[in-house]
Amino acid sequence: MEEIKKFKTIEDKWIKWWEDHKDLYRAVDDSSKEKKYVLVEFPYPSGSGLHVGHAFSFTGGDVQARFKRMQGYNVLFPMGWDAFGLPTENYAIKMKRKPQEVTKENTDVFKSQMKQLAFSFDWSREVNTTDPTYYKWTQWIFVQLFKKNLAYKQEMPINWCPSCKIGLANEEVLNGKCERCGTEVSRRNISQWVVKITDYADRLAMGLKDTNFIDKVKTAQVNWIGKSEGAKIRFAVKDRKETLEVFTTRPDTLYGATFMVISPEHKLAVDLAESNKDIKDYLNETRKKSDMERTDLNKDKTGVFSGLYAINPVNDKAIPIWISDFVLASYGTGAIMSVPAHDERDNAFAKKFGLEIIQVIKPNEVSEADKPETDCYVGPGTMINSGDLDGMEWSEAKAKMIERLKKIGIGEASNSYHLRDWIFSRQHYWGEPIPMVDCPKCGWVPEKEENLPIVLPEVEAYEPTDDGLSPLSRIESFVNCKCPECGGDAKRETDTMPNWAGSDWYFMRYMDPDNATKLVDFDLLKKWGPVDIYIGGDEHNTLHLLYSRFIYQFLYDLGIFPKELPEPYYRRVSHGVILGPDNQRMSKSKGNVIVPETVADMYGVDVVRMYLMFMGPFEGTMAWNEKTLMGVKRFLDRFEKYVIKQSQSNSDSSSVVKVIINKLVDGVTKDLENFGYNTAIAKCMGALNELEKSESISADDLSKLVRVVAPLAPYMAEELWSNINRDTGEYSSVHASSWPVVEEQYLVSDEVTVVVAINGKLRDQLVVDREKANDEKAMLELARGSEKIKAWLVGKQIVKEIFVPGRMVNIVVA
RNA sequence: GCCGAAAUGGCGGAAUUGGUAGACGCGCACGACUCAAAAUCGUGUGGCAGCAAUGUCAUGGGGGUUCGAUUCCCUCUUUCGGCACCA
Numbered sequence: 048m049e050e051i052k053k054f055k056t057i058e059d060k061w062i063k064w065w066e067d068h069k070d071l072y073r074a075v076d077d078s079s080k081e082k083k084y085v086l087v088e089f090p091y092p093s094g095s096g097l098h099v100g101h102a103f104s105f106t107g108g109d110v111q112a113r114f115k116r117m118q119g120y121n122v123l124f125p126m127g128w129d130a131f132g133l134p135t136e137n138y139a140i141k142m143k144r145k146p147q148e149v150t151k152e153n154t155d156v157f158k159s160q161m162k163q164l165a166f167s168f169d170w171s172r173e174v175n176t177t178d179p180t181y182y183k184w185t186q187w188i189f190v191q192l193f194k195k196n197l198a199y200k201q202e203m204p205i206n207w208c209p210s211c212k213i214g215l216a217n218e219e220v221l222n223g224k225c226e227r228c229g230t231e232v233s234r235r236n237i238s239q240w241v242v243k244i245t246d247y248a249d250r251l252a253m254g255l256k257d258t259n260f261i262d263k264v265k266t267a268q269v270n271w272i273g274k275s276e277g278a279k280i281r282f283a284v285k286d287r288k289e290t291l292e293v294f295t296t297r298p299d300t301l302y303g304a305t306f307m308v309i310s311p312e313h314k315l316a317v318d319l320a321e322s323n324k325d326i327k328d329y330l331n332e333t334r335k336k337s338d339m340e341r342t343d344l345n346k347d348k349t350g351v352f353s354g355l356y357a358i359n360p361v362n363d364k365a366i367p368i369w370i371s372d373f374v375l376a377s378y379g380t381g382a383i384m385s386v387p388a389h390d391e392r393d394n395a396f397a398k399k400f401g402l403e404i405i406q407v408i409k410p411n412e413v414s415e416a417d418k419p420e421t422d423c424y425v426g427p428g429t430m431i432n433s434g435d436l437d438g439m440e441w442s443e444a445k446a447k448m449i450e451r452l453k454k455i456g457i458g459e460a461s462n463s464y465h466l467r468d469w470i471f472s473r474q475h476y477w478g479e480p481i482p483m484v485d486c487p488k489c490g491w492v493p494e495k496e497e498n499l500p501i502v503l504p505e506v507e508a509y510e511p512t513d514d515g516l517s518p519l520s521r522i523e524s525f526v527n528c529k530c531p532e533c534g535g536d537a538k539r540e541t542d543t544m545p546n547w548a549g550s551d552w553y554f555m556r557y558m559d560p561d562n563a564t565k566l567v568d569f570d571l572l573k574k575w576g577p578v579d580i581y582i583g584g585d586e587h588n589t590l591h592l593l594y595s596r597f598i599y600q601f602l603y604d605l606g607i608f609p610k611e612l613p614e615p616y617y618r619r620v621s622h623g624v625i626l627g628p629d630n631q632r633m634s635k636s637k638g639n640v641i642v643p644e645t646v647a648d649m650y651g652v653d654v655v656r657m658y659l660m661f662m663g664p665f666e667g668t669m670a671w672n673e674k675t676l677m678g679v680k681r682f683l684d685r686f687e688k689y690v691i692k693q694s695q696s697n698s699d700s701s702s703v704v705k706v707i708i709n710k711l712v713d714g715v716t717k718d719l720e721n722f723g724y725n726t727a728i729a730k731c732m733g734a735l736n737e738l739e740k741s742e743s744i745s746a747d748d749l750s751k752l753v754r755v756v757a758p759l760a761p762y763m764a765e766e767l768w769s770n771i772n773r774d775t776g777e778y779s780s781v782h783a784s785s786w787p788v789v790e791e792q793y794l795v796s797d798e799v800t801v802v803v804a805i806n807g808k809l810r811d812q813l814v815v816d817r818e819k820a821n822d823e824k825a826m827l828e829l830a831r832g833s834e835k836i837k838a839w840l841v842g843k844q845i846v847k848e849i850f851v852p853g854r855m856v857n858i859v860v861a
Numbered sequence: 862g863c864c865g866a867a868a869u870g871g872c873g874g875a876a877u878u879g880g881u882a883g884a885c886g887c888g889c890a891c892g893a894c895u896c897a898a899a900a901u902c903g904u905g906u907g908g909c910a911g912c913a914a915u916g917u918c919a920u921g922g923g924g925g926u927u928c929g930a931u932u933c934c935c936u937c938u939u940u941c942g943g944c945a946c947c948a
Contacts, residue, residue, distance in 0.1 A: 091948050132948065205946075216946040263865065267943080270864055338944090342862065377945095465863095466945090473946065546948060585866090585942060624942080661886075663874060668867090668941065675873060678886045681901090726875070729885035736885090802881050807929035809881055849928055855880055859928045 054651035054762070061765050062162060064780075071780055072116075072167040074123035076571060083120040084575050085112045086554055086616075088583035088591075089127045089174075091546075092153035093134055095640075097160040099633070099671065102643035103659045104622040107724065108582045109166045110660065113758035114719045116167075117786040123575055124167060125557035127174035128154050129550045131543075133216060136477035143508040146477045150177055160644055164652055165761045167782065172560045176479075176549030181556065183500035184566040185548050186482040188598060189471075190493040191605060193483070197243045200491065203470050204312070205515070207235035212513040214474045223335055234334045237515060239472035240481060240542065244597050248272050248464045251596055260619040264588045271589040273465025278449045280384065280458040282307065282357040284315075285365055291315070291357055294379035294463045297386065298452070299445040302433040303407035304384040307357045307368045308350070308396065312376035315368075316353065325351055326370060333372040341372040348373060348396045360457055361434065371396065379463050387423070394423040407432050408441055469594065471545060476509055476518040478543030486530035486537040495531045501539070517541040550591060551598040554578055554615065566602075573609040581616045588621060620722055623667040625659075630670045641671050653760035654680045660724035660759060682732050683763055689739060690753060694771045698743040702793070707737050708748045709793035715755050716786070724759075731756055746771070751787035802855040803830045811835040820853045830856040 065071060074082075087108035090101055112124035130150045139146040154175065161168065174181055192198040206215040210230035214237075219226040244251075252272050255265050277296035284291055291307060309316050311333045320327040329351040333341070340346065350371030359366050373392055374383055387397035388406040397404050408428040430436045436444045452458030472481065480501045482494040494501055504525045509518045519525055519541040530537040555567040558575040562568055583591070599615040602608055626632055627639025634640065647655045658676040663669040700708070711734040718727035734752075738744065744752075749771060757764035761782060768781035799820045803811040811833050819825055827848055830836055836858070843860035850856055 088948095093948090129948070134947080214946080218947045220946095267865065271944085273864095340862090346862080470946075475946090545946070550948085584948095586948080588865095589943070590945060591948085661873090666866095667874090669873075672873065672887075675887050682886085684901095725873095726885080729875075732885055800881080804881085804929075807880090807927095812881075847928060849880090851880055855929095857880080857928055 054653075057766050058163070058652055058762050061762055062165075064765075065165075066162075068780065069171070071783055072112075072124070072169050073171060074125070074169045074575075075121055076574065078121040080119060080121035082123065082575060082579075083112075083115045084123045084554075084578045084580075085115065086125070086557075086578045086581045088581075088587060089129050089550070089553060090157065091129050091132055091134075092150065092157045094138060094149070094153055095635070096153075096156050097164075097643060099625050099641045099643050099646075099659075102164060102655065103625050104582055104584070105161065105166050106164070106656045106659050107620075107622055107665055107722065108580075109656075110719065110724060110758040111580060111582075111722075112167055113761065113782055114786065116782065117754065117757065117784060119785065123172075123557065124169060125172045125174075126161065126166070126168040126170070127172075127553055127557065128157070128176065129546065129553070130154065130175055130177040131478045131549055132546050133475065133477075136475055139477070140508075140510060145505060145507070147177070147505060150175075163647065164643065164656065167761075172557045174553055174556045174560055176553065177477075179500045179502050180563070182479040182549060184552070184556070185479045185544065186494070186499050186501060187496060187566065188552065188602070189544070189548070190482055190496060190499070192242055192601065193491075193493050195601075195605075197246060197601065198471065199241055199243065200238050201241045202236045203239045203241065203472075204234040204236050205239075205474070206232050207515065208232055211511075212515070213511045214515050223337070231335060235515065237474075239470055240483075240540075242469040242471045244469045244594070245464055245466055247597050247600055248274065248462075248466050250600055251466075251593060254596065254600065254614050257614045258619070259617055261621075264592070264619050264621065267588045268593055271466060271593060275463050275465075277461060277463065278452065278458050279380070279461040280360070280452055282360065282384070282457075284368070285356040285358060287355065289315070290457075291368070291382055292380045293382045293384045294461060295384055296463075297389065297445070298448040298458070299430070299436075299441045300386040300389050300407050301359070301361050301384070301448055302436070303386040303388050303405045304359055304366065305387060305397070305403040305405055306366050306385045307382065308371050308374050308385055308393075309353070309368060309382040310374040310376040311370055311372055313370070313374075313381045315355075315382075316370045319353055319355075319370075323354065326353065329370060336372060338375055338377075342375065348392075348399050350396065350400065352400075360452070360455070367402070369396075369400070377467050378465070389423065389425055391423055391425065405432055466593075471548070472542035473545050474515055474517045475543055476503075476506075478545070479503070479548055480519065480525075481540045481542055481544055483540040484528060484530055484537045485540065486532060486535060488535055489530055489532040489537075492530055492532045492537075498531070503543075517543060519543070547591060547594045551595045552602075554581075554595075555599075569607070569609065572612070576609070576612045577614060578616045580618050580620060582620045582622055584624075585621045588619070592616075592619070621666055623663070623665060623669060625662070626668060626670040628671050628673070646673075646676075650676065650680055651683075651762070653683055653763045656761075657683065657728060657759050661728045663725055665722040665724055679728075682735065683760060685739070686731075686735055686756065687763060687767065689735060690749060690767045691770065693744050693749050694746070694767075696743055698745065700745040700748045701742045704738065704741050704744050704748060705790070705793045706796065707734050707741065708744075708751055709790050710734075712751060712755060712787045713789045713794055716789070719758065728759065731759075754781060754784055754787050757781045757784075799853055801826060801853070803833060803836055804855060804857045805836070805839050806859055807857060810839055817853070823850045823852070826850060826856055830858065 085108055087105050112122050116122045135146045135149050139149055176182060189198065206220050208215055208225040208230055210228050211225060215225060215232060220232050223232055224230065225232050252269055255268060275296050277294060278298040279292060279294050281290040281292045311330045320330050348371060350369045353368045353370050355368045356365040357368050385393040387393040387402065387404040389408055407430060408424060409431050410424060410426060410428045427441055430439045430441060430444045436447060449460050480503055482499060482501045484492045484494060486492050504522050511518060512520060526539050526541060528537055528539050555572060559567045559571045596615060603613060629639050631637055631639060643655055658679040661679055711730055714730045715727045753764055753767050764781045769778055797816055798814055799817055801813045801815060801820050802809055803813060813829055827850060845858060846861050847859040
């Protein structure tokens with residue numbers, strides 16, 4: 048009990064002191080020091096307070112920020128709130144409260160918890176996406192997108208619960224059923240704003256070369272963009288005026304195209320459904336399935352014949368047009384030409400419905416292993432059954448075919464992307480209003496920039512509408528407005544933006560949080576950009592990171608950003624996940640949630656922070672284990688005792704102690720640089736173990752020891768620092784002190800151990816001085832002379848000897 | 862299904878470019894202190910054989926490259942993460 052009081056007293060004391068010395072963690076705009084921008088993803092302030100996952104990633108950022116500050120950098124380490132979103136909206140509806148108030152309460156709780164955990168954020172730069180002075184610029188970005196023709200309206204499907212009569216997020220759909228009432232969810236097309244991110248697909252992929260993201264993240268982004276090269280081909284439809292456009296990566300196989308498949312959402316399918324009951328039934332059936340179910344290779348194919356035929360342009364054959372849900376409306380053109388001999392899905396479909404299969408590519412060399420198991424072959428080869436293309440290599444045929452199609456005007460080379468345009472509308476209240484006006488005369492008109500922000504009206508209580516529209520549509524004073532163009536009566540857009548809109552660009556606002564006339568000042572962006580280290584979760588490596596890079600690149604193209612900053616983030620570090628003590632993902636329903644505040648009250652903040660960093664590699668998945676946490680507590684207690692005891696004696700360091708301290712400083716510096724927090728802490732523990740056995744230590748080396756742990760255990764370090772600097776007049780924080788410098792001469796020891804192995808197996812160890820260890824001749828001689836080695840060499844022939852300077856000798860015998 | 866990551870003692874994990882596998886911590890065992898317990902401190906701790914010196918096996922399974930593989934290659938198995946309206 049007494050002990051608990053002790054760390055509490057210390058924490059309270061330093062929280063207050065840090066609060067009174069605000070400049071300690073402040074990023075300075077006009078400093079001449081080199082800058083470092085350390086960014087952690089800002090949280091969604093949920094009602095349940097700071098989660099241990101937040102504590103983990105923020106501690107990781109905080110350690111880095113404190114480390115860089117001590118190294119002499121002008122560090123920008125900001126925090127804010129990504130506060131729009133569904134959970135708050137749902138909670139507000141349920142409790143009949145204003146989301147604005149709920150958000151304020153939640154952010155207050157988060158902020159005080161963050162302060163307790165000693166995160167060294169520069170609170171003077173706090174931003175909140177729900178603040179009108181912030182979302183003014185989120186809206187401004189949308190207007191720019193619209194002006195550059197990158198935002199358009201389109202019918203897009205949403206999940207619709209016919210019983211609750213509301214649109215559902217994917218997360219609210221469980222096994223095809225509504226999370227709240229269990230009713231079967233269907234799809235419903237509504238007109239939505241869509242942002243043309245696909246225009247930037249190549250740019251986004253190319254831009255990765257200007258970043259230092261780890262390969263995993265780069266791969267994730269490249270795969271998400273998913274470029275495939277091929278051609279667009281327009282097929283004539285028999286007895287109808289329209290043509291059917293498809294995208295294919297294999298125009299070379301056109302002679303083998305024996306049927307066509309269109310998605311159930313395709314306009315042609317929808318038209319036909321009006322007069323054909325079978326088609327109508329099929330369309331209704333597929334509406335229930337998710338994209339994943341539809342494209343699953345193992346699932347049985349379903350489909351219905353449309354009654355129409357397309358004309359294959361290379362041989363004028365009439366080929367049937369089918370409707371099937373394995374073709375997605377959202378990819379390519381929503382229609383495909385099927386080549387069942389050379390595509391697995393087409394093959395499965397053809398077999399199920401008895402459609403013609405024509406082979407047009409012959410494998411070049413068929414070894415036993417490569418022989419296709421089925422009559423479906425997707426590899427390279429030589430053209431057959433393809434008119435005058437016969438005998439040609441497939442890649443050559445591909446080029447030739449595209450050339451011909453172009454000549455007769457029914458096709459051309461084209462790329463397709465896995466990346467889809469970005470649905471930007473949400474039928475919800477708690478988001479940024481989309482600043483667009485629908486005028487009967489002028490059409491869709493953006494709000495004038497000087498009228499931004501379009502403020503989200505506050506309402507006492509609200510509920511979802513029963514027609515799928517945003518709750519804003521019921522607020523007449525909001526909906527009815529004048530057209531910014533002609534001044535006539537018009538109606539406002541009532542959809543709001545997705546959560547991503549506010550989090551796309553927040554990192555720039557931190558650089559210039561109060562600017563009323565610009566999103567960010569040019570010079571400040573130039574000063575602070577790019578983000579040097581961006582710490583976040585794997586789950587944001589595709590969507591958030593891609594959207595954010597897209598918005599940045601778009602604004603960059605407007606010419607308002609510094610030329611030398613084509614990418615917003617330099618380095619991306621993805622933090623790991625903390626599982627519950629039961630090795631399961633923490634969740635309320637499993638009852639395995641660990642709250643950092645509770646643990647901090649029990650053991651102290653430093654223990655929690657250091658334990659989080661010690662559990663495992665920063666990027667890994669780890670399970671919470673309170674027993675291991677005790678090890679960290681013991682270490683900190685012993686550390687404290689050691690420093691207090693040693694600070695009372697006044698002596699010098701022995702050379703042994705010098706070596707321990709300098710190796711520690713050297714190792715920890717390298718580890719912190721690489722986010723090797725767990726090994727940095729292990730080195731601190733190891734050093735303490737050795738120091739406790741060694742003689743006394745100088746005041747200078749003791750000071751280094753305290754500074755090395757300061758980023759990890761900020762309270763204890765501050766307390767010890769104030770203790771050993773008692774008589775120095777006005778106190779200066781350990782967190783404002785400098786990072787210890789390594790004295791190189793103590794890193795190299797005089798003696799080294801050289802290992803002697805026979806056939807790669809360790810047989811002896813030789814302790815020699817450093818110079819000798821690098822002398823091949825001397826070491827080989829020494830090795831052969833060793834009694835242990837001699838015994839192993841009896842009756843054997845030495846075949847080879849390998850020498851690794853300073854490390855080992857390997858004698859190969861036969 | 863597609864894409865990605867991972868697999869090392871009883872447990873969490875550590876191992877420059879391939880060069881002493883198991884750092885550091887937990888747990889466990891024994892000992893000190895104590896009337897006793899907790900806390901604390903000390904010693905030991907991968908399996909097998911041996912009093913020991915030491916030997917031998919061992920980094921998910923199988924194969925390969927190499928003087929030498931946790932590390933590189935092939936293959937299989939298992940686990941985890943992401944998949945566009947959760948944030």
